[in-house]
Amino acid sequence: HSEHCSEEDKRASIVRESMEVLRMNDRGGYTVPAEGLYPFQWNWDSAIVSAGWAVFDEGRAWEELETLFSGQWEDGMIASINFHQFSNTYFPGPEIWGTPDNPSKTSGITQPPVAALAARFLFENAPTPALARAKIDALFPKLLAWHRWWYKARDPENKGVVAILHPWESGMDNSPAWDETMQFPVDDLPPYERRDLTHVDANMRPTKDTYDHYLTLLYRFKKAHGYDPEQLYWISPFKVTDLCTNSILFRANRDLRWLALQLGKHEEVAEIEKWLDNGFEGFKSLWDEEAGLYKCQDQITGKLADAGISAAFLPLFAGVASKEQAAKLVKNLERWLSKVKYGVPSLDPEDPRFDQLQYWRGPVWLIINWMISNGLRHYGYDDLANRITEDSIQLTNEAGLREYFDPVTGAGCGGRQFSWTAAMCLAWLD
Numbered sequence: 505h506s507e508h509c510s511e512e513d514k515r516a517s518i519v520r521e522s523m524e525v526l527r528m529n530d531r532g533g534y535t536v537p538a539e540g541l542y543p544f545q546w547n548w549d550s551a552i553v554s555a556g557w558a559v560f561d562e563g564r565a566w567e568e569l570e571t572l573f574s575g576q577w578e579d580g581m582i583a584s585i586n587f588h589q590f591s592n593t594y595f596p597g598p599e600i601w602g603t604p605d606n607p608s609k610t611s612g613i614t615q616p617p618v619a620a621l622a623a624r625f626l627f628e629n630a631p632t633p634a635l636a637r638a639k640i641d642a643l644f645p646k647l648l649a650w651h652r653w654w655y656k657a658r659d660p661e662n663k664g665v666v667a668i669l670h671p672w673e674s675g676m677d678n679s680p681a682w683d684e685t686m687q688f689p690v691d692d693l694p695p696y697e698r699r700d701l702t703h704v705d706a707n708m709r710p711t712k713d714t715y716d717h718y719l720t721l722l723y724r725f726k727k728a729h730g731y732d733p734e735q736l737y738w739i740s741p742f743k744v745t746d747l748c749t750n751s752i753l754f755r756a757n758r759d760l761r762w763l764a765l766q767l768g769k770h771e772e773v774a775e776i777e778k779w780l781d782n783g784f785e786g787f788k789s790l791w792d793e794e795a796g797l798y799k800c801q802d803q804i805t806g807k808l809a810d811a812g813i814s815a816a817f818l819p820l821f822a823g824v825a826s827k828e829q830a831a832k833l834v835k836n837l838e839r840w841l842s843k844v845k846y847g848v849p850s851l852d853p854e855d856p857r858f859d860q861l862q863y864w865r866g867p868v869w870l871i872i873n874w875m876i877s878n879g880l881r882h883y884g885y886d887d888l889a890n891r892i893t894e895d896s897i898q899l900t901n902e903a904g905l906r907e908y909f910d911p912v913t914g915a916g917c918g919g920r921q922f923s924w925t926a927a928m929c930l931a932w933l934d
């Protein structure tokens with residue numbers, strides 16, 4: 505009897521705790537991902553977090569997106585980080601990025617375009633439709649400008665899929681999918697001191713060699729080209745078709761199209777449909793038939809990455825996989841899940857590089873779980889989707905609202921009281 509009750513109680517207490525975490529990480533109009541470790545506004549974190557706010561504070565949810573877009577560059581880009589307020593607990597901060605004048609201080613690169621998904625979520629779940637309509641009227645042109653930026657700056661060759669130029673842009677910073685591409689020689693770098701290692705264990709974070717590569721890219725983008733996107737595409741030694749970014753962009757285009765229809769913007773609908781058609785074609789080059797998985801692609805060598813990563817399942821979330829491809833993906837996913845206690849690991853557990861604690865090289869991330877389970881439901885794999893949801897509930901129940909989780913033991917890893925984990929518990933698990 506007590507167990508039966510406690511299931512409900514547990515859910516209620518996660519929801520309560522999640523609201524507390526968002527309030528605690530609220531810095532007035534924007535939410536930091538985690539106190540100390542990430543003291544600014546991160547792009548895709550914020551978009552996800554706005555869906556969490558929407559569950560209990562409609563106005564604050566819209567404000568999160570508005571603050572995010574207040575940093576939009578003139579060319580349409582939304583940077584990966586908005587530096588609204590000084591903090592010395594994170595490296596590299598605004599003094600290192602040194603981006604050209606824009607509405608506010610930001611980094612010089614971007615992150616996966618979740619914002620249109622969040623905008624639709626807020627709009628559809630709005631307690632006050634008139635408010636939502638006014639908010640979307642104002643937000644829509646900005647969302648459209650960002651999506652246009654993706655195609656202009658990151659697909660100038662018309663592949664239908666966009667390039668990322670830095671691992672930080674993928675949001676999956678040290679994924680094994682970049683191991684080969686990250687072999688380029690590093691430049692002479694000014695001495696630097698990482699701050700992440702003062703907050704969390706080194707064995708849960710990228711290595712020094714990886715950071716040297718991150719900074720080599722940053723300084724090349726800054727010094728030689730002042731972050732001019734038209735040049736960056738051609739000079740970056742890191743140019744990858746990332747599955748996470750492209751799946752989210754495809755799905756975001758579907759949601760942007762939906763919003764355009766609500767607003768009666770027919771020309772824009774046609775423009776977005778062209779992106780969807782081209783994207784559908786572009787995704788075909790990312791399918792590895794032998795592995796039965798989607799793979800990231802190095803645009804410089806044309807090679808598909810050897811690693812099977814959790815983003816391989818995100819084309820289900822996008823809705824670009826065929827039924828046959830979905831069946832093969834599901835077979836792989838079932839194999840992965842049979843090797844770990846909690847899904848979905850960020851790397852195939854049978855890959856020799858699999859490391860259950862190392863950031864994007866093994867651990868479970870709730871936001872990816874949400875996208876994968878959403879995609880699975882769409883393709884009719886409800887049981888598998890339920891398994892992922894159940895695993896996610898258990899992880900947060902037992903380990904708290906951590907940044908990510910060990911798929912073997914269920915232990916919480918990285919930052920604590922983490923905003924997007926809390927937002928997922930509010931918007932998805934509740």
Ligand code: 9YW
Nearest residue numbers: 537542546548549672675676677
């Ligand atoms: C960094 C904030 C960000 C996420 C990324 C994640 C990590 C580290 O934290 O990036 O130094 O930017 O990899 O996806 O947005 O939560």
